[in-house]
Amino acid sequence: MTDYPIEIDRVSKVFGKFRAVDDLSFQVPRGTIFGLLGPNGAGKTTTIRMVMNITAPDSGEIRVLGTPMQRATQNRIGYLPEERGLYRKMKVLDHLYFLAAIKEVDRETARNRIGEWLDRMELRPWLHKKVDELSKGMQQKVQFIATIVHDPDILILDEVFSGLDPINTALIKEYLLDFRKRGKTIVFSTHVLEQAEKLCDEICLLARSKKILEGNLKELKRSHAAGQLRMSIAGSAPDLATLAGVRSVTPVNGAFVVSLESGTDRRDFLRRALELCEITAFSDREPELEEIYLAAVQNAGIETRQIE
Amino acid sequence: MNWKKVLAVVRREYVERIRTKAFWIGTLIIPFLFIALIGIQIAVARKAGGERRVAVVDRTGHLFAPLQAEITRLTTPSATEERIRPAEPDEVERSASEYRRNIRWQLENRPASGDLENVKEELRKEVVAKKIHAYVVLDPALLAKGRVEYYSTTVSEFSAMNQLERAINQVLLREKIAARGLPVDIANDLEKRIDLRPFKVTAQGTAEEKGAGIVAALVFFFLMYSTFFMYGYQVMRGVIEEKNNRIVEVIIASVRPTELMLGKIFGIGLVGLTQYLVWALVATNLSLPAIAGAFASGSDMIPKVPASLIGYFILFFICGYFMYASIYTAIAAPFNTDQEAQQFAMIPMVMIISSVAVYPAVLNNPSGGIAVVFSLLPFTAPLIMFLRTSLSPVPGWQILVSIALLAATTVALAWFAGRIYRIGILMYGKKPTIPEIVRWVRYKPGKVSQPSAPTAA
Numbered sequence: 001m002t003d004y005p006i007e008i009d010r011v012s013k014v015f016g017k018f019r020a021v022d023d024l025s026f027q028v029p030r031g032t033i034f035g036l037l038g039p040n041g042a043g044k045t046t047t048i049r050m051v052m053n054i055t056a057p058d059s060g061e062i063r064v065l066g067t068p069m070q071r072a073t074q075n076r077i078g079y080l081p082e083e084r085g086l087y088r089k090m091k092v093l094d095h096l097y098f099l100a101a102i103k104e105v106d107r108e109t110a111r112n113r114i115g116e117w118l119d120r121m122e123l124r125p126w127l128h129k130k131v132d133e134l135s136k137g138m139q140q141k142v143q144f145i146a147t148i149v150h151d152p153d154i155l156i157l158d159e160v161f162s163g164l165d166p167i168n169t170a171l172i173k174e175y176l177l178d179f180r181k182r183g184k185t186i187v188f189s190t191h192v193l194e195q196a197e198k199l200c201d202e203i204c205l206l207a208r209s210k211k212i213l214e215g216n217l218k219e220l221k222r223s224h225a226a227g228q229l230r231m232s233i234a235g236s237a238p239d240l241a242t243l244a245g246v247r248s249v250t251p252v253n254g255a256f257v258v259s260l261e262s263g264t265d266r267r268d269f270l271r272r273a274l275e276l277c278e279i280t281a282f283s284d285r286e287p288e289l290e291e292i293y294l295a296a297v298q299n300a301g302i303e304t305r306q307i308e
Numbered sequence: 309m310n311w312k313k314v315l316a317v318v319r320r321e322y323v324e325r326i327r328t329k330a331f332w333i334g335t336l337i338i339p340f341l342f343i344a345l346i347g348i349q350i351a352v353a354r355k356a357g358g359e360r361r362v363a364v365v366d367r368t369g370h371l372f373a374p375l376q377a378e379i380t381r382l383t384t385p386s387a388t389e390e391r392i393r394p395a396e397p398d399e400v401e402r403s404a405s406e407y408r409r410n411i412r413w414q415l416e417n418r419p420a421s422g423d424l425e426n427v428k429e430e431l432r433k434e435v436v437a438k439k440i441h442a443y444v445v446l447d448p449a450l451l452a453k454g455r456v457e458y459y460s461t462t463v464s465e466f467s468a469m470n471q472l473e474r475a476i477n478q479v480l481l482r483e484k485i486a487a488r489g490l491p492v493d494i495a496n497d498l499e500k501r502i503d504l505r506p507f508k509v510t511a512q513g514t515a516e517e518k519g520a521g522i523v524a525a526l527v528f529f530f531l532m533y534s535t536f537f538m539y540g541y542q543v544m545r546g547v548i549e550e551k552n553n554r555i556v557e558v559i560i561a562s563v564r565p566t567e568l569m570l571g572k573i574f575g576i577g578l579v580g581l582t583q584y585l586v587w588a589l590v591a592t593n594l595s596l597p598a599i600a601g602a603f604a605s606g607s608d609m610i611p612k613v614p615a616s617l618i619g620y621f622i623l624f625f626i627c628g629y630f631m632y633a634s635i636y637t638a639i640a641a642p643f644n645t646d647q648e649a650q651q652f653a654m655i656p657m658v659m660i661i662s663s664v665a666v667y668p669a670v671l672n673n674p675s676g677g678i679a680v681v682f683s684l685l686p687f688t689a690p691l692i693m694f695l696r697t698s699l700s701p702v703p704g705w706q707i708l709v710s711i712a713l714l715a716a717t718t719v720a721l722a723w724f725a726g727r728i729y730r731i732g733i734l735m736y737g738k739k740p741t742i743p744e745i746v747r748w749v750r751y752k753p754g755k756v757s758q759p760s761a762p763t764a765a
Binding site (some may be wrong): 052054055074075086088089090099101103143 | 558
């Protein structure tokens with residue numbers, strides 16, 4: 001088995017005059033939750049559709065489980081598109097059976113998995129109801145069950161949490177983490193950064209059809225916040241900015257974020273700071289994903305106003 | 309092609325449709341409507357009897373009395389009718405003669421003196437005022453030319469007019485015979501007409517054709533005709549519904565567009581066949597003859613259907629349905645609403661209707677030029693070739709050529725529809741233009757040197 005279940009290699013896609021995806025490359029490591037992030041219209045959905053072989057790229061290559069998308073591969077992927085829908089007049093159970101059947105899941109297996117999930121999501125009373133008698137949130141749940149009914153190796157989820165209540169969001173998060181624990185891979189697209197921040201191991205940031213940032217989220221955070229410390233101080237605030245090697249000090253929620261000049265030794269700084277005041281808490285500062293995102297967008301020369 | 313997946317789609321389309329109330333209501337109501345229609349026709353025909361007050365302007369001065377006698381004789385049971393037609397009359401004739409007897413003619417002699425135009429004007433007013441139903445002018449000059457004029461507000465009662473015409477002819481015949489000094493009895497002999505009875509000769513033998521075979525062929529013809537419409541339209545609706553629901557993207561992640569399309573067409577076609585099967589079972593087993601029997605004279609009109617008719621029916625139904633369903637698929641795929649697709653739905657509609665436009669010509673001469681041409685043209689072949697095979701023996705090569713052309717067209721259209729479908733089902737928003745659709749058909753995914761890609765909305 002390949003270490004990168006999904007590889008995207010210099011892929012472009014043009015719709016008429018609109019360049020939806022421009023020379024995009026990334027690799028999704030196995031056993032990770034990979035976040036495909038970016039504002040609306042950045043090219044996330046088009047990229048996902050190309051991975052699913054729903055639309056073909058104009059140039060470049062996409063490999064799924066080591067090969068261009070094949071029939072057998074298709075059955076190993078669970079796909080939840082952004083534009084979701086169900087046959088309105090079908091009964092919930094029949095609908096799930098049908099979606100399992102087109103993934104070539106035999107009825108017995110389908111019955112067991114569907115049963116388990118109907119219980120977990122408390123959908124059992126709705127089993128024989130027609131889809132259009134269900135609330136939107138319940139339809140979402142049905143859709144999620146349909147996505148995982150064939151126990152896929154790869155999950156591709158486009159805005160999976162939109163429209164779900166906190167309880168079911170938690171339920172699905174739990175499933176996703178368990179899914180990853182089993183060595184499986186999730187590609188997860190969203191424009192809600194807080195969700196990505198909590199779940200993703202790896203991210204790829206798209207804006208205006210281009211990749212502007214990619215990598216392991218922890219590493220990205222570390223490098224982004226290199227030389228930044230978070231300090232809490234008892235008593236009145238001293239003038240930390242006067243210390244040598246300090247670039248800036250910003251008060252944040254009753255604490256301070258101290259940005260050091262490169263080459264400044266942290267122990268050195270700490271020693272000098274202790275002479276000035278009583279430090280009650282001290283840590284490397286963990287930047288918010290949003291901060292990284294905005295910085296990356298700025299670096300790419302795209303004004304945030306334009307893309308949001 | 310993964311047939312397991314196709315089958316899953318077929319199953320869904322079939323089961324979901326069979327389960328709807330609409331299917332069963334349609335299946336059960338249509339035969340009833342059909343029977344009701346026959347019943348109404350019979351009832352209307354009977355109602356067509358009743359009193360007819362007709363004024364006779366007898367300018368010959370001596371024809372009125374014999375005409376009145378003759379018309380009474382004609383409408384009295386066990387009179388001429390039975391003598392003229394000694395062979396047992398079949399159902400159609402019996403019902404026709406029955407209702408003819410239902411007409412009670414009231415002839416009134418009107419003065420023929422004075423200006424004819426004045427007389428006619430008076431009578432016209434009476435007709436308009438519904439005092440009389442009609443008036444007839446027996447004029448020597450016109451009679452010499454073989455004409456009698458009949459004036460009425462309704463001039464489409466062919467059966468009644470026919471009866472009057474027959475009576476007048478009879479009277480004139482007697483007059484001529486009397487004028488030559490021949491015995492009047494001879495008139496009855498002379499009135500006897502031969503009756504050309506058709507016997508249909510087939511490879512299996514000879515059977516008397518009482519018109520039931522043709523009725524059956526036409527019933528099947530119109531059945532097929534309406535199914536092409538109904539189920540073709542259902543295919544169109546189904547495609548648009550999937551787009552509208554946005555379910556299509558989920559399905560396309562598991563099933564190829566071609567598989568989805570085929571599954572849909574097969575599934576809906578099976579629904580049509582099921583409907584036929586239900587009707588066939590109902591018709592052969594239970595109620596139909598009984599119900600029809602309630603309409604007395606209708607019972608023998610239920611045709612006995614030969615096996616070959618059913619064989620050809622199924623063959624041409626499948627080919628034709630598949631062809632039209634492909635066209636409807638191609639039409640539906642680019643659009644998001646029924647309304648948008650509607651204007652293009654005219655195309656298959658005109659194709660289907662053109663078969664109905666030519667069928668009388670085919671009926672008239674099943675081996676004539678028109679019949680041959682339209683039974684070979686793929687768009688009319690399913691209906692017209694089917695009709696021809698049920699009317700008269702068709703040369704084997706014509707059937708083969710017809711089916712070959714039909715099959716080739718169907719495959720080509722299915723391919724074409726598949727190409728449009730593949731791209732169209734994921735296109736939302738703006739209505740695509742024809743040049744865009746042409747690009748979809750030519751579009752080859754995955755080739756680096758492809759022309760410009762399809763336009764998204």
